[in-house]
Amino acid sequence: MPHREQRSLSRRRLLQLTGTTTLGALAGCAGQLPGTDDGGGREVSPRPTVTAEPDTSVSLTAASGTIRPTPDTSTTNWMYEGQFPGPELRVQEGDVLSVELTNDLQEETTIHWHGVPVPNPVDGVPNVTQDPIASGNTFTYTFRAEPAGTYFYHSHVGLQLDRGLLGPLIVEEREPHVEYDREYVVVVDDYLPGEPKLPSDGGRGGGMGGRGGMMGDVRPPYEGLLINGRLPENPQTFDVTEGERVRFRFVNASSATVFGVRIAGHEMTVTHTDGRPVEPVDADSFVFGAGERYDVVVEATNPGRWFVQADALDGNEPPARAAVEYESTGGSGTPQTPSSSSNRLQYGDLRALSSLDGVSDDPDRTFDLTLSRGRGEYVWTIDGQTYPDADPLNIRPGEHVRIRMTNQSPVVHPMHLHGHFFQVGNAVKDTVIVPGHRGQVTIDFHADNPGRWLFHCHNLYHLDAGMARVVRYVE
Numbered sequence: 001m002p003h004r005e006q007r008s009l010s011r012r013r014l015l016q017l018t019g020t021t022t023l024g025a026l027a028g029c030a031g032q033l034p035g036t037d038d039g040g041g042r043e044v045s046p047r048p049t050v051t052a053e054p055d056t057s058v059s060l061t062a063a064s065g066t067i068r069p070t071p072d073t074s075t076t077n078w079m080y081e082g083q084f085p086g087p088e089l090r091v092q093e094g095d096v097l098s099v100e101l102t103n104d105l106q107e108e109t110t111i112h113w114h115g116v117p118v119p120n121p122v123d124g125v126p127n128v129t130q131d132p133i134a135s136g137n138t139f140t141y142t143f144r145a146e147p148a149g150t151y152f153y154h155s156h157v158g159l160q161l162d163r164g165l166l167g168p169l170i171v172e173e174r175e176p177h178v179e180y181d182r183e184y185v186v187v188v189d190d191y192l193p194g195e196p197k198l199p200s201d202g203g204r205g206g207g208m209g210g211r212g213g214m215m216g217d218v219r220p221p222y223e224g225l226l227i228n229g230r231l232p233e234n235p236q237t238f239d240v241t242e243g244e245r246v247r248f249r250f251v252n253a254s255s256a257t258v259f260g261v262r263i264a265g266h267e268m269t270v271t272h273t274d275g276r277p278v279e280p281v282d283a284d285s286f287v288f289g290a291g292e293r294y295d296v297v298v299e300a301t302n303p304g305r306w307f308v309q310a311d312a313l314d315g316n317e318p319p320a321r322a323a324v325e326y327e328s329t330g331g332s333g334t335p336q337t338p339s340s341s342s343n344r345l346q347y348g349d350l351r352a353l354s355s356l357d358g359v360s361d362d363p364d365r366t367f368d369l370t371l372s373r374g375r376g377e378y379v380w381t382i383d384g385q386t387y388p389d390a391d392p393l394n395i396r397p398g399e400h401v402r403i404r405m406t407n408q409s410p411v412v413h414p415m416h417l418h419g420h421f422f423q424v425g426n427a428v429k430d431t432v433i434v435p436g437h438r439g440q441v442t443i444d445f446h447a448d449n450p451g452r453w454l455f456h457c458h459n460l461y462h463l464d465a466g467m468a469r470v471v472r473y474v475e
Contacts, residue, residue, distance in 0.1 A: 041474030044397055046120030046451035050142050054098035056091050060111075062155070062165060063104035069226060070234040075193040077164035078105060078155075084229045085187045085253065086153070086167025093148040093171050100140045101133060108132035111141060112156040113169060114291060115275055115430045117419050118143040120451025124156050125418065127388075128452050128470060132157055148173040149275020150249040150293045152187070159196035161460050162220065162255040170249065171275070177353060178271045178280060180297050183247035184238050188261070188310045188320055190254040191224040191231065198464055200378035217314075217411045218378070219256055220461070225312055225320035232321040235335075238308070240300040241327050247271075248308075249295050252288045255460035258313045258412060258433070260287050261294075262338035263324065264306040268296035270345055274429040276421060279351045285341035287313065289414030291431040291458035294345075303328050305335040314412075350427035358446030359423050363402035367393055371415075371434060371457070371467065372408040378465050380409075380457065386466025393455065393471045399447040403455075410436040413462060417471070419453040420445045431458055447473065 060080045067077045067084045080086030091097050103109050110132055112124035122141045126132035133139045148171045155165035168185045199218045224231045240246050248268075252259055262285045269280045272295035286294055303326040310320040323335040374381045385391060395401050403422075407413055416431040422445040424432050434441045456468030 041394060043452075044450040044473040044475050047449065049119045049121050050096050050144050052096050054142060055095035057098045057100070058087075058089060059100045059102070060086070061102040061104050062109050067164065067229065069191060069224065069229060069231040073231065078160060079164050080167055083167070084164045085189070086165070088168045088170065088185060089153070090170040090172065091145045093146055093174050095145050096142065097145045098140060098142040100138055102138045103133045103135055106135055107157075108134050109155050109157050109160060109165070110139075111153050112418070113141070113143070113151065113153050114416070115149065115151040115293070116143070116145065116169070116171070117421065117449055120419065120449070120453070123418055123451075123453070125454050126157050128454060145171045147171070147275070150185075150251060150272065150295055151275055152251050152253055152293075154253065159198075159255070159460055159464055162190075162192050162196040166253045168249070168251055177277050178247075178269075178297055179245060180247040181244040182240065183249065185228075185249045185251065186308065186322065187228050187251045187253050188259050189226040189229070190220075190222045190257045190312070190315075190317075191226050192220050192255070193223055196220060196255070196460075198378055198461060200465070219315060222257075222315065222317055225257070225310065225317050227308065227310065227320045227322045230322075232318055235307075236322045237325050238322060239325055239327060242300055242303050244300045246298045246300055247295060248298065249293070250288070251293050252290055254290050256290065257315060258287060258289045258414070259310040259320070260285055260313050260341070260344075261308075261310050262341060263298060263308050264336045264338040265302045265304060266298045266306065266324070267343075268298055270350070271295045271297055273350055273427055274421075274431055276428040277353045278427065279353060281345070281349045281351075282343070283345035283349070284343045286345035287433070289412060289431065289433040289458065290460070291414050291416045292429075292433070300326065305329050305333050307335045307337050309338050347425055347427060347432075350425070352423075352426060352428040356421060356423050356428055356444070356446055358398070358448060359400050359444045362400075363444060364399040365395055366402045366404065368404050368406075370406050370408055371413050373411075374466065378461075380462040380465045380467035382467055382469050387456070387468035390466075390469055392452075393469050394474045395447045395471060396475060397447055397450055397473055400444060401447055402442060402444050404442045405434050405440065407434045407436055407439045412436050412439075413467065414458040415441075415455070416458045417443070417445065417453065417455050419449045419451065
């Protein structure tokens, strides 16, 4: 067993044996911690989970099964309810959702509700918010589904996301701020038919025999790119009628891919980012990193058959595709491909309909963090430290917290904060791309959800190689 695996396993075993309070106790002994005056502090109890009767109850089983991304291609994957992606969970804003997860895998697992600011005990981070669910056991997640938005759920154990444990979660608005006649959920993903491994554990990547790679990084040997679980040779069809306004909810559920998205023959009006409503803005393309979501509305005014296309900006696989098909075409003709982008969406174009409460001009606490590649084997760090052996970022309830990130690596990092939305520029998001080559991004959030929350790169391999911190509420 590689040394890194021995270290993480022994730490995991220690946490299982001594209970979840051990992490806070160990962190409190770490000396002068970033952003604190006293080197620690007593942890603040998280808000309780929901006790009301659920409006919607769902049972999910995580198990191994066979997927067919094309009629002639099959592989063994891990799935929820035998589906890939997993079943779409759709509830009304404010409803109480209860999900009982049964683990039929041969190893432990959890579910994280990506983007939803749930109470800390149901956030699904193993050994931080809950004990991992052992093989053969069940665990029930209950939370109030709010605010409305496009989210997704996925395993937060090891590299399980890249084995297929993911699915969309849609929380419907009671009063949408844009009109639409029809909607489709578009889950964009990268396709790895084998067992995922870190490069340091024998995995292959762009510089080590894989297909494509980010500059300065290695990337798994993906055999294709997917929309809703299908390779481009087997595209899904989105039926539309001329004159309709069609809402597309795009989810980047990939493990290591930044996608550029276009719809041939049509301009998109971006209406939401990471589930949060923005002032509608027109664009012919957008880029999103792992974990980001965009909702767009398309006016169906150009009859024909047109590709929805998602290109990997950090790989050389053929683009993921689906087809928009007007009913007047009768299904005939080859879909047309998108033209080059001339109006790509930028973060600066996004303006939230309402800014975050509790975020003013002057923060109460600021962290300056450096994102970088570690020395030696495959290691990714925040301020030179690798998770889980990294100091927590201690904050206090009610604070306006600012995190300024500088990316010293040549690789983009989609950074995700659990349990909170944050403001970046004029947008409200939960995941943001930090560009490579000394790119800088500043996020601001209100400390209004006590507990321990993971802050990490949503490139799964960067996370597993150490690029994470725990944001910890103390008093």
